[in-house]
Amino acid sequence: MATPLKVGIAGLGNVGAGVVKLLAKNGALVARRAGRPIAVTAVAARDRTRDRGIDLAGLAWEDDAVALAHRDDVDVVVELIGGSDGPALTLARAALTGGKPFVTANKAMLAHHGLELAKAAEAAGVALRYEAAVAGGIPVIKGLSEGAAANVIAHVYGVLNGTCNYILTAMEQQGRDFSEVLAEAQALGYAEADPSFDIDGVDAAHKLSILASLAFGAAIDFDGVGITGIRHIIAADIAEAASLGYRIRLVGFGEAGPHGLFQRVHPCLVPMDHPLAHVTGSLNAVVAEGDFVGRLLFQGRGAGEGPTASAVVADLVDIARGGTGPAFAMPVDSLARLERAPAGRRRGRAYLRFTVSDRPGVLAELTAAMRDAGVSIESLIQRGAAADGSVLLVMVTHEGPEESVAHALERLEGSQSLIGAPMLMHILDS
Template sequence: MTEPLRVALAGLGTVGGGVIRLLDANRDLIKRRAGRAIEVVAVSARDRAKDRGVDLTRFDWIDDTTALAEYESADVVVELIGGSDGPALTLARKTLAAGKAFVTANKAMLAHHGLELAEAAEAQGTALKFEAAVAGGIPVIKGLREGAAANAIERVTGILNGTCNFILSKMEAEGRDFAEVLNEAQALGYAEADPSFDIDGVDAAHKLSLLAALAFGTQPAFGDVAVTGIRHVLAADIAEAAALGYRVRLVGVAEADAHGLFQRVHPHLVPVDHPLAHTTGSLNAVVADGNFVGRLFFQGRGAGDGPTASAVVADLIDIARGEFGSAFAMPASALAKPAPADTGERRGRAYLRFAVVDKVGVLAEIAAAMRDAGVSIESLIQRGANSDGHVLVAIVTHEGPERCVAQALEKLRGSQSLAGDPMWMHILG
């Protein structure tokens, strides 16, 4: 009889509790699919006395989380404590050095240290698995690493943060402004008390850097992701987008070509006929374009105890079967060190929004800056004064180099006609 796969679990928050409940609820099914039982044998968390709604008395409690790496009765360690460094990274390093398999949902740690950890896993002939680190329960890591392994991936595009998508969808459906909807998202538990990590795009950028590494065979390059969040998106922007046939989404885009690796997380205007335009609420979605398979579309819940626990246990089933493979779809030594692409010559259309002083000559000043920078204007819309007494001006450009738009905005920097910084959103092509 095959021995069970023995699991040491670090972190007993929402996802950690979900892993235990899932293993309990689907125990027989998991055993049949894995070829052997999967059993938690030890756990560790900050508060031993906290009621987590699951029976923990059957497991060994380890006070020092990093000591799980040396726990002799465990074959694999699952890390669900988070953080790019600190105890999570120490646990990862010690676990892999000990030759044990390691499963994590920690996208920040992998974005910063993924190459090092992949090399350590390969040196020990063990597994580094992270399906739960990107898009929750959506099997996008497995889809790119295994299902699309024969393809050259040309582009990866995704909605990678449920908090931002919930906020933008609410603003779209109800015509409300960002701050009001953010407060509601916090009250409902969709946003943290300090939501900066989500709304400023950092969480999505971590995930995009991992998808790019898998898709293009490059080392994770989080530091090269251009990031802009959603905190400055107005209800008026969303209304203008709708009138033009678009929806506003925080989108991550990654492409690799001879000019380097392009990675961006920005608010985009997404055409209503694009699949990402129909990803609403807290859902996540990823679109990958392969040269033979064509377009692949993954959509589902990107967070929460059930979806994320599902991804963690899927990794455990792979390990129980002896299916390890390279963490980033090829040996770490084969991952290219990417040069960041220069976005200046990248061509596209843009949405630009200005809050301006209501006076004669303002439109002429904006139009002159566009003309002098070589930006061709497709449409210009001026709305009446808002509650601050400022007039909103929205411009959609024709396709052209991004450097021209950047130069036009630089020409307008410091203008007495502008109230605050302009909003630049790319139009998804």
């Protein structure tokens, strides 16, 4: 029998326990596909007494996760702790500099320290794998780095956060407002007690920065991602978008062009005939457009015990077969250091929602600001006054420079006609 690949797992939450369950259930099949058995030999977690629904008998237990990197009975370290720094990063550095392959589901750590860790893996001649870090069980990392390796990728974009997509879908289907649906999602366990990373777009931005590196052969630049979340979307936005033939999705969008690397996470109006409009609930989807292969769509469950554990074990199979290729599809020194492309140079259409006072002259003030900034209005919708005397105004612009819309909104800052800040959403081309 071939020598087993011995695995140490740091973190026994849902995903860590899921990896143990998967290998227990499908171990024989995994061994045949990997060419050798894959066996968990050691684990590290904070609570030894917790019932995780898995058999841990016979496994070595470390209270300090970093100890896994130094054990002789661990060939590869799997990190499922989370966090961009702290124990996860310390473990990653210890494993890679110590010559052990490293598998992680930690998108935050990769977004902030991915280049450093990839370089350490190259220096040691070992693998750094992270299929589970982006879009859960969807094999988008391997799809971009291997399946589409012969293509120049024009764009990569997608629905990258299941919590946001669940909330937007519920608002869409039930006509409820954001805060109400968020509270329900938290009660059901779909959203964290502190959901900021999800609803403010940071989680999606971590994932986008990784995808952009793979798609464009560029160094990761998380700080260059423009980020806007979904917490200011109201039920009326969902309804107005539907009446115009769109659905609202939080979209992470990346593009490399003559002006540099453009990365943005932002709620968008997605045409009903676009694949992303039909990504519902907690599903994720990634679209990549290659010059020879055309449009590729990767869709599936983006989180959860089963899908994420599946992605982790897929990486272990790759390592068991001897895979040691560069983490970001090419050596770190070969990755392009691209300038950040300014958003203002982009052209597109926009959805603008204003809540205004119900009094004469307000509409003239808004349209004058648009005119003076060079924004052409395609359509304008005004709803009747609410009980508090406010009126909802929605504009859709013709295609034009994004900086023109930004200048129009700057002209309206401090206006006594506005009740609250305007809501701007870009319209995704079909």
